[in-house]
Amino acid sequence: MHVKKLLLLLSVINMSITYGSELKSDEHVLFIPNIAYQTPDNKLAISIQAWVYEKERRPGMTTLLTKYLGIDKDTLTPEEYELLYQRSQLFRVDSERGKVLSIKLNNTTYTLPKTDKGGVTNQVIYLNTIPSQQNNHSISYSISDLNLPESTNTGLSFFSPDIGLSVISDIDDTIKDSKVLDQKQLLINTFIKPFKAINSMRDWYQQMAKKGISFHYLSSSPIQLYPALKDFMDKAQFPTGSVHLREATTWHSIIPTGDDSRNHKLSTLEKLLNAYPKRQFILIGDSGEADPEIYAQMMKKYPTQVKCIAIRNVTNEDEQSPRYKQLFAGVDSYKWQIFTDPTTIINTCAPRE
Incomplete structure (x- = not known):
């Protein structure tokens, strides 16, 4: 009898692993804004990325996290403790493996x-209808289960036509003053200080957005920092666009290794340039880490697509x-x-009026 029960339990576990399980009411979904593009056979490709997690009570986790961060x-x-608590919330959750999401589009x-x-799922959905040829045209989709928290129900992908000009921009020390070269100061600025926009970059980006450039x-x-980064970019009034963060959903992977950072940026750049093979790109970053090396590598590989590096x-x-x-x-x-x-560099890296 016990053997039969054990076999039944193992069968249920195996089915859950193989087919996945539906979302529970206490599980949350975070969509990261992604891209949409026209395929060579004139279909609309919509890239979707979502992270599923469950909030947990973790007494002492803030103390452990601050020790790890130094x-x-x-x-x-x-005020600093409140910011730390808010920005570290998604580092105190459980990522949910084997969850199946149904979305309405x-x-x-x-x-x-x-x-x-x-807890991450990625998918490209193909449709037969191409939207208007407007840069950064947003396409929305939502979780079909309305019992989930409303704040996590909706995601966006941004469509750009197959021909045009796009900016791929770094964030830290490019549009946000982060002090990447000083790791301790970087962590302080990330978790306990208000984010500080580089206003001259915001002004430049707004000028480019008015010319129809995608971002x-x-x-x-x-990706745990996406809500804080979105709030920062919205308040600072940077142009909207897709956001491509590192898929590191454990608290001890907050600080990327050099290889993690480089591989993430290279693979994302490849994805973007291959999605829009006829578009040109301005690659904007800073000299603090490996942006110049990564961008130079991409320019040499895609000389006709990479218009300029700044x-x-x-x-x-x-x-x-x-x-x-x-x-x-x-x-x-x-x-x-x-x-x-x-x-x-406005006249070098962007079209003249």
Whole structure:
């Protein structure tokens, strides 16, 4: 009898692993804004990324997290502690593996692949209807189970026509003052200080958006920080666009290794350039980490698509530094620029009025 019960239990577990399970009422879904594009056979491809998690009570988790980050929580002001608590909330959850999401898109229900061990599911849905040829045209979809929390029900993908100009922008130290070169200060600015926009970059991006340029934001920050980053970009009035964050859904992977960051950015850049093979791209980043090296690699691989590289100088290295002479050897000087003030490169990296 016990053997039969054991076999039945194992069968149920195996079916759950193989086919996945539906969402429970206490599980949440976080959609990350993605892209939509026209395929060579004139279909509409809509990329969807979602993370499924369950909130957990974890006494002492904030103390453990601050120790890992090297932050003394006893020295924090009440305002700093509140920010720490808010921004670390999604590092205190359980990622839900094997969950199957059903979404509604254009009055049709689609089932996404079951979530992986990190609680993430990715899918491209193909439709026969192409939307208006407007840059950053948003396509919305929602979880079909209305019993889930309303705040997590809706996702967006941004459509850009197959021909045009797009910006792929880093976030930290490119549009947000983060101090990436100082890891302790970076963590302080990420978790306990209000995010600070680089206003000159915001002004430049707004000018480009008015010219019909599409935007994609690429960062090695983990997806747990997406709500805080979205709030920051909305309040600072950066143009809307797709957001591509690192799929790291455990608290001890907050700080990426060099390889993690590089691989994430390279794979995302490949995805974006391959999705829009006829579009041109401006790649914008900073000199603090490997943006120049990654972007130079992509320019050499996709010379007709990468129109320009713009690197915000945070390391006091000008165009004559050995780093850039080696990276951009043989590349026309007008196709890359190191800058402090973005107004100096507007006519280089964006179309004239």
